Amino acid sequence: MRVLIATDAWRPQINGVVRSLERMVEAAPEFGVTPHMLTPEGFWQVGLPSYPDIRIALATRRHVAQRIAEFGPDHIHIATEGPIGWLTRAVCLAQKRTFTTSYHTRFPQYVAARWPIPESWSYRFLRRFHGPAAGVMVSTATVEAELRAHGFERILRWGRGVDLSLFHPRPESVLDLPRPIFLSVGRVAVEKNLEAFLSLRLPGSKVVVGDGPARADLQRAFPEAHFLGAREGEDLAAIYASSDVFVFPSLTDTFGIVLLEAAASGLPVAAFPVQGPSDVFAGSEAAVLHEDLRSAALSALRLPREAGLQLAQRHSWHSSAEQFYGHMRRAMQTAAAGKAARVEPAPASTALSVRLEPAEGKEFA
Numbered sequence: 001m002r003v004l005i006a007t008d009a010w011r012p013q014i015n016g017v018v019r020s021l022e023r024m025v026e027a028a029p030e031f032g033v034t035p036h037m038l039t040p041e042g043f044w045q046v047g048l049p050s051y052p053d054i055r056i057a058l059a060t061r062r063h064v065a066q067r068i069a070e071f072g073p074d075h076i077h078i079a080t081e082g083p084i085g086w087l088t089r090a091v092c093l094a095q096k097r098t099f100t101t102s103y104h105t106r107f108p109q110y111v112a113a114r115w116p117i118p119e120s121w122s123y124r125f126l127r128r129f130h131g132p133a134a135g136v137m138v139s140t141a142t143v144e145a146e147l148r149a150h151g152f153e154r155i156l157r158w159g160r161g162v163d164l165s166l167f168h169p170r171p172e173s174v175l176d177l178p179r180p181i182f183l184s185v186g187r188v189a190v191e192k193n194l195e196a197f198l199s200l201r202l203p204g205s206k207v208v209v210g211d212g213p214a215r216a217d218l219q220r221a222f223p224e225a226h227f228l229g230a231r232e233g234e235d236l237a238a239i240y241a242s243s244d245v246f247v248f249p250s251l252t253d254t255f256g257i258v259l260l261e262a263a264a265s266g267l268p269v270a271a272f273p274v275q276g277p278s279d280v281f282a283g284s285e286a287a288v289l290h291e292d293l294r295s296a297a298l299s300a301l302r303l304p305r306e307a308g309l310q311l312a313q314r315h316s317w318h319s320s321a322e323q324f325y326g327h328m329r330r331a332m333q334t335a336a337a338g339k340a341a342r343v344e345p346a347p348a349s350t351a352l353s354v355r356l357e358p359a360e361g362k363e364f365a
Contacts, residue, residue: 003328004035004073006064008056008082009104014186014210014230014264016257017104018321021079022272027321032261034237036071036085038064050114051189051213057083065091075328078220080131081107085273093132094210101130102158102329103147107273109252110191123150134331137324139255142278156327159319162260166237169266169305173242177226180301185236185258185265186250188212188227198222198247200294209239220307239267245300248277249293256280259287263308270296286311 005024006110009017021037028035040057048054064087068076076092076099082150085101092099108122122250130136130152137158138144144155181204184197194359198206198218208218208226219227231239240246246262248271256276262269269287271277281287286308299316 001325001329001332002036002072002074003028003325004038004068004076005079006038006088007078007079007083008040008084009054009080010037010041014103014232016160016163016209016253016255017079019257020104022326023161023317024321027317028325030055030318031321031325033325036073038067038088039086039235043066043118049284053211054215058334059083059087060089061087061094064088065095070216075332077102077282077328078133081126082106089129089132097324098134098331099132100135100137100156101133103143104139104148106143106252109224113230114148114190127151133197134335135327137327141253141273142275142279154321157321158256158316158327159320160257161315162257162264162312163317163319164264166233166267167240167261167264167312168237170238170241174238175205175207175242177207180241180249181207182245182270182297183189183207183209183239183262184241184247184249185209185261186256188215188218190214191250191252193249193251195221195261196293197247198225200247204244207239207262209236237265238262240267242340243267243302245270245297247293247297249270250274250276262313263287266305267309268300268303268305268308269301269309281311284311 002161005021007021009015011018011078025035039053043057043059045055068091076088076097078088078099078101093246107126108119111122112119129222134151135154135156137156138147139158139160147155182202184194186192188194188210208225209231211230215227234270240262245271248256248259248269251272251274253276255279259269259280260279265288270293271287271289272291272293273289277287277289284307288296288299
């Protein structure tokens with residue numbers, strides 16, 4: 001199966017969408033899939049308003065159609081609702097191609113955090129985008145229920161995973177800071193609600209890993225916090241394992257892969273009781289979820305680190321990819337069956353045969 005994945009989020013961006021898609025590409029050969037990424041690479045780009053580090057493509061439908069034709073996919077998956085996503089959607093509809101989509105961010109809440117735009121407008125925009133898809137992939141039951149409540153249909157579950165060979169407890173610390181160390185990892189932007197973490201009265205040290213448009217302002221406002229910038233791989237994993245509590249202040253994430261990375265590192269989690277953390281840690285003792293984030297952070301210091309390790313064991317990227325590509329195969333099969341039903345001639349036994357007899361004393365002209 002040749003699968004084209006269209007996404008506006010790709011390297012050099014560092015976020016959950018990019019990480020998820022990279023894992024799907026890596027796992028593709030295990031499922032007999034040849035993947036191809038359609039990204040802003042190769043197109044003229046411009047910085048996103050209010051977030052110049054994110055570059056969006058200045059592409060045309062003709063160029064996107066050409067890219068698709070060159071690869072010749074059996075199936076197309078559209079991962080984001082940006083220019084690449086909309087143009088790929090337009091090509092699919094024009095060519096009557098079956099496609100699936102995915103919903104990664106609580107877009108209406110994300111937009112409302114930045115601009116005075118009603119959430120109802122954003123949901124209308126999203127329904128139009130995802131409506132023609134054979135399926136909309138979401139990460140949790142809470143996101144599924146939220147979208148169904150706003151009129152979405154054909155919703156499919158696609159969970160996330162964690163690399164246990166990279167994220168795990170380590171005997172030595174790479175952070176020489178006063179303890180306890182409270183860590184937050186992710187994009188440093190207004191929708192991540194980092195101010196709620198940085199403004200807490202906590203003992204020890206606060207550490208922020210990540211970069212984004214809000215970093216300079218937050219560093220000025222909270223000079224006592226330690227901003228380490230973007231980190232990846234072994235460097236990031238060592239920072240997780242060197243900390244004492246992971247604080248996740250976001251109110252808009254649909255999942256939060258960093259939650260699984262923290263748990264796999266043996267790091268207790270403190271978060272608000274909202275979707276994302278509530279889904280990931282349901283029935284687990286690996287996190288404290290409370291409206292009082294300070295109370296949650298202090299209480300998390302007393303949690304057993306083994307609870308996070310047990311939780312992480314249940315989330316693999318292999319099972320995530322199995323769901324991802326399984327949904328695509330079923331979408332292809334359903335589309336093929338529907339096409340066959342439309343073109344197959346009716347069996348002779350169903351034909352209606354009518355014999356007309358002239359009434360007595362009458363003749364047909």
